[in-house]
Amino acid sequence: MSYSPASTTLSLFRFLLPACAATALLLAPPAAAQTGGTSAPSAKTTAGTAKADDWLYVGSDIPRDTAWTFGVLPNGVHYAVRNNGVPPGQVSIRVRMDVGSLFETEKERGFAHLLEHLTFRGSEHIPDGEAKRIWQRFGVTFGSDSNAQTTPTQTVYQLDLPSITSANLDESMKLLAGMVREPRISDAAVTAERGVVMSELRESDGPQKRISDATSAHLFAGQLLGDRSPIGTVESLGAARADTVTAFHDRWYRPDRAVVVIVGDGDPAEFARLIEKYYGDWRAAGPNPAQPDFGKPNPKAPVARAIVEANQPVALSLAMVRPWKKRIDTVENTRRLYMEFLAQALVNRRLENRARAGGSYLVATVEQEYVSRSVDVTMAQIVPLGDWKPALADVRGVIADAMKTPPSQADIDREANEIEAFLRKELENARNEPGARLADDMVRAVDIGETVTSPQGQVDMFRSIRAAATPQAMLEISRAIFSAPVTRVVLTTPTAIEGGDGALLAALAAPALVRDDRLATIKADFSQLPAIGQPGTIASTTLVPGLRAERIEFANGVTALVSNNKVEPGKVRVNVRFGTGNRSVAADAPNLLWTGDYALIASGIGPWGQNEIDQLTNGRQIQMNFAIDDDAFELSAESKPADLADQMKLLAAKLASPRWDTAPVDRLRVGFLTGYDLNDATPNAVLDRNLRGWLSGNDARWSAPDKAEIEALTPAKFRAFWEPRLASGPIEVQLFGDMASIDYRKILAETFGALSPRAPLAPAGGQKVAFAKHVTVPEVAYHRGEQGQAAAMTAWPTSGGLASPRDARGLEVLAAIFNDRLFDRLRAEQGASYGPVVDSHWPTGFDNSGGYLLVGSLLAPKDIDRFYGIAKDIAADLVANPVTADELARNAGPIREQVARASTGNVYWMFLLEGATRDPRVAAAALSIQDDIAAVTAADIQRLAKLYLTPARQWSLAILPKGMTLADASAAGAAAAGGSQASAPVAASR
16 A cells, blocks of 8 residues: 655646656656556466455455455456445446556557557447447546546556446446457558547657656666657657557457456446456457566666756756565555655655755755656656756755654654545545546556555554654665665756766765754744634624525625535535635736745745744644635635634634745745746647737736746735735635534634725726737747647637626537537547647636637647638538537537536535625526536527627637748648648738
8 A cells, every 4th residue: 555645846846847847757647656566466466366356455464445346257357346426326437458658569669558549449349439429428528537548557448427327337338348359440540540649749749758758768777667658659650550559459458467447326246247248258369478577777877967958947856766676565565655755755844944945956856656667766856046066965965864864753743644634534535535536546556566445444554654653763764765776867957067977977976965954843833823803793694595505794794605514524625715816906907916826825924934834734634725716816725623713713814914924935936937948848838828818818917927027026026916915805705514513603703704894906907808809810929849849729709707607508518519529520530639629718707708719729830721720610610500419419418417426526516606605696607507508409509609609709829830930831731731722821920
């Protein structure tokens, strides 16, 4: 068993780690991270050593999760099934094949992934693409409910069926089994799907992929992991033919390499019967091939490598690489894994403490993982501030200290508290664990050779393991995970460094000077908070019609929407909406909205900075997250009844007594500047940064800051912008969850009810949102990436607000139909794009403005004209002709099913009911959403298309490689088509 909480890495800096991100691609990509030190079981290993219903637990003393039923069919197919009613009516199916990119020969690179694509096209028994349409009729959303992934060690097919019946479950099992066993592998299908995979490869190409590939090859020299990315190569994919892909399938897709997992709202015995029915007669061709030798780390390979990539930030990856060892998953193995995680957490807290204080690096983290049954690696990822040498030395110094001096018991307990709090949270939430996650967890356990146990079993094991986490034991574990027979380092740099690889090697060879960056003891408790005020009085309480919720209003104007329910036992979700969000800034006014996500939270509260708040909340369910909505700023948290009073004190204190530490603002500025040159490195980067600003007619609220604006940021300017917004109103508090054991009215009265009355910030120029100016020829923006990469966008303005909720739902269905047609033509038929997107955005925070329908895709420059032609054809047809009843049902059904599933949880209702205490239309729209979707007709779709998809209001933009024109792209398209084409008109550029 292994511990896998959410990552604590600062989200602000994830985009700053190109070399480190490249390493992350090695550790957690489609090639997903393997966090256990064991291997996947097979029929051969279980035969004669255990009963069929014990195959996952062979040799293990881990407490068994009795909710699962296991079995092995006579042909070797393993299965695991269980009942789960979250969400009601859904069944999740996973088929895992024990084959991934590490099983390919040099000529077959990318075949496992290509085969995954071909498999989902259909089987020998159904026409090409028909499975997708059948599943749509069952309410399945392509891409989320039906998907697949290929990693270095496995290929997994995923299907989540909503609203199952015995008939559609049987049909789905038949379809999926046929696709896995006998996929339709024709030359035509290979050609079409090769184009899709080539598009995926093209879209991922660029500096970060080059860094990733070079880093992987260097760190894992001597192993297949170093050069077996699942995506493959242009050469191997180009050479793929139906017969060679079929040979790969027949060699590796065998019953004795298959595991079928089914979790859902049904009888496990029926699940097992269906597995027997559709997989029991599967026969393998020939003997099971031998497992490939994945190789071992080569100690003779070079130690240091400097990778020069223009416009990339300086970054370091320091890897301590050990050979992977096969282990049986036992309680002792679990103890080792928990202790390893504790050792990493201790070092990470010290590294972050130094970064907060203004060290030599912007961010640094360590992570130890077992990767793809190939290596046991501890990786330090570092973004230096300026010179890379002191950053490397400082991180090595912190690691050296961890290997020399035992941690204090208090330090150990602090990290153990976090783990135990996470495990207890999982235990309390076990009743609400979605079946899809349970199925995915089982597949993951099989892939890394681990078992599964119940949440209670995890808590019990950790409680006993924690007692063994003494200072001396942690010292020994630290020495183990930070020592290795092979140590390698990669430096990514925009310009060549003096001395090249030799300078990097010399820096690594220098003795590590011990750095004691351990946290000082902090004494902080909630009594130190400044008083908020006298408890407020309740002015009114009313029940919200149609909802299990009450509206509470206090004399100071604060309102609360409270739903006391047992949907998530032991959990209370909090969302505090204050001020007016994006509406607090005029559309043409300079603003610092872009600075809030990290620095506003990190700047502290009252007497406390970040470290004090960390200490206060250690081991407790107390959080503080920040977001900006159109009509409010939001502070949110996920807490529990016992912690809710202090949770609410912390949130209220953030508004009443904010602190203005300067270091987080300085760190934010440096972080943005460090990653600034990445903003136009790829078409996707250009879109991520600029699209919302372009769509809103360059509204300053969504336009990204330029370099001069970032450089001009100071703590004083930050405070001047945010202080009045933290002091603004109105305030609406949402409390949803298990509150039967507490007096939530008293808690509200003593926190937000005690605040002074607040006035809103609502400048006249901030209450509407414009749309991009109409163009007849696409505007052009540029990226500095690969010449073969481009993107195309086109959009139409729609509307917004709460006056027409049925139109909002109708546009969602229209967008789904548009997307389905675009997918079929641009991807499935022509292979021009990996993932075209159509999105309807209808903001409720702005009345009658801000909405749009966006159609876009990443593609090659030669396909720009093709994209615009297809989009034009689809839009015109939707205007001219009503959709068929089948097409409407296939696209509205999955949306309706998504809503039905989501509506069983508090998160869904909290989102939809934001603002409900101040506008009754909010609750009305939330209650009618399923009926509104069901009521959408073909006439509605045509009416909305005629109303909004008008060429006279359309905006379009293409993103091209720097130096290329639309005419050049058109010429490339004409050449690829083997014909001629008139020159494209000159476009306006950005």
